[in-house]
Amino acid sequence: RINAERLLGRLRTLGNIGRDEGRLTRLAASDSDRAGRDAVVGWMHDAGLEVMVDRIGNLFGIWHAGDANSAPLMLGSHIDTVIDAGIYDGCYGVVGGLEVVQTLREAGVKPDRPVVIAAFTNEEGVRYAPDMMGSLVYAGGLGVAEALATVGTDGTVLGEELARIGYAGPHEPGFLRPHAYLELHIEQGPILDREGVAIGAVENLQGISWQRVTIDGVANHAGTTPMAMRRDAGQAAARVVTFLRDLISQTNAPTVATVGCMAFEPNAINVIPSRAVFTVDLRDPDEDRLRAAEATLARYLESLADAEGVTVVVERLAQFDPVTFDPAIVAAIEAAAAENGLRSRRMTSGAGHDAQMIARLCPAAMIFVPSLKGISHNPREHTQAADLQAGANVLLDVIRKLTHV
Amino acid sequence: RINAERLLGRLRTLGNIGRDEGRLTRLAASDSDRAGRDAVVGWMHDAGLEVMVDRIGNLFGIWHAGDANSAPLMLGSHIDTVIDAGIYDGCYGVVGGLEVVQTLREAGVKPDRPVVIAAFTNEEGVRYAPDMMGSLVYAGGLGVAEALATVGTDGTVLGEELARIGYAGPHEPGFLRPHAYLELHIEQGPILDREGVAIGAVENLQGISWQRVTIDGVANHAGTTPMAMRRDAGQAAARVVTFLRDLISQTNAPTVATVGCMAFEPNAINVIPSRAVFTVDLRDPDEDRLRAAEATLARYLESLADAEGVTVVVERLAQFDPVTFDPAIVAAIEAAAAENGLRSRRMTSGAGHDAQMIARLCPAAMIFVPSLKGISHNPREHTQAADLQAGANVLLDVIRKLTHV
């Protein structure tokens, strides 16, 4: 069985790297990301793994086992976080994978193929879009050069930041072609917690659409400009925000829409906004419904431009189709849960994950554990220690099945 | 007649102080405000005026004329600007007043009382609320100590900034009690331009209500959180923005409402906003209607808090009742316009002005000149040179009437 104390201790350690005035923010390729990566590299060395880094900064710890020529089993996730984050999202998959490998090594078992722990770059997509960038590049879905040239919300360039923190590695993304990929993660949603189920066997993952919308109106005086003569970019932006929710609430679909970023210019109390820039995050497990929601938004933006006398420019930041995971691995997860005396259920992931990208390369699936009240991307994100331990033990048993030990 | 070239040259000079990459931003008590003040002080000295500064940084140039014991006639406005501003708002009144005094002195006329040019601190209210702060303090409507302690949008304290730029003067605000006050200003609205009228004789000024609203919701994951389980501070804020316009468009009232500032936290693409902070600028020439609009907004915010599961905190930043100017001065403006062969009309000011505060101390009124297409608080703010010249000549003649020269 895995060493729960070591697992939890490492989660706590990572959870304090990038903490400032109580808030944890470890954005991709930042100084705190460097410090987090340094800690993970240290643990990889402790576990006797060979550490390798690819050009997009993905970090790998390799256990050379079994037939050196056989494709490795890959376990992983990411250690970058959102702003004001919890400590489990991503880190649990990296630290949990590491724990499983270390446990197996300490037990002296001999897997029939190499096992690799991966920590992918920039999964959150908060500083650089799209999300899941490191695994996307690894799977060949985005060119390395293009990804490295990405300009962040703070004006930095990802490639320069990776070089600066010392994690622009020499290896070509995709250099290890995995036999299978497994990712342990907190659910980040309310289902397991609400139903009192310990293990989610994730069988699919919804589609994700990210867009940035820029609305240009005309700045004018807040006191002298009659309402009918305004071309108010902020008013137009607010109408998009309310439109999106009203649109979804007219249906029974599980579509979700979020406007997470919003900025007005010049952002002065007595000036009608000349510009509003905001993001739209749209998701749906059904690809057709997701495309239809995008199309409805596009038509609304056109009519809004006419009605409000503004111009609207849309940039696409991410577009990922829904993904179906490997049924055999999903079944293995269910079996391992049962063997551990744990209730499990099949489920859909609402969040994006590196597994959805690596699924382009090999059979993949995910193990979810409950998130208290479904809270994530929030400092109050929490998973019970017993659930963290149980999830890692299920991962351990799935790895044993897949490597025949 | 006034020297139009000197007037326009000074406007252009001030219009380049605080210009950065083409954008003019000269916020109250900033480094560029200091540079602008230094230029005005130089021109006051050129015109032979004594320069005095009060504790809130109001700048005065005094022409000692007539009976030294009689109350001075005061002309003025402000030189601070909004963000990405035009060059006329405020500066025209200061430079125009200076031009009139310099013209009268050069002509060797002898007014029967002192004439003072005032440049009031922080009229725009963009960095420090409320607006018209310098004149408000001067008129006794706000304590000096309280005003100096105001914290700005950038976290600075006004008193410290005034001291830093060397414009925290020794005089007690109100130290010169004016006999009458006149302010020359661009209209900033569309009426004079649309009607082809050269001179506005401003007989009243609408009420102004400024509030800052903070909405707190719960950050959560944009992908995993069902729409019905969200407590989205950004969504709630957007609903306030659209509510305000929809409310006004149901009536025929001239009420205007503007949300000029908006900020989301944590402001990340895949995080439901935990907080939204925004400003509401409400105005109406009718005090009862303005109070009614405030009350309707307050009720809406209460129902919103319930409906959205968020908390709402409102801070009042400014509350100024409508002001009626002095009928005799308004009539003198109309007469002077006619004598100059210019069409004039009586009108209401949509913008707030220092005149509305100084009207608490003495008879006051304002002269407006046309703003091209009604654009202001925008770099495209423009007034024709001939209109600027005409407005200053009307001011000259009103001053002659009021000082019996």
Ligand SMILES: NC(=O)NCCC(=O)O
């Ligand atoms: N798991 C997770 O939070 N991923 C971030 C990408 C997203 O789903 O927005």
Ligand SMILES: NC(=O)NCCC(=O)O
């Ligand atoms: N004249 C002018 O723009 N004043 C600023 C205060 C306001 O009306 O918002």
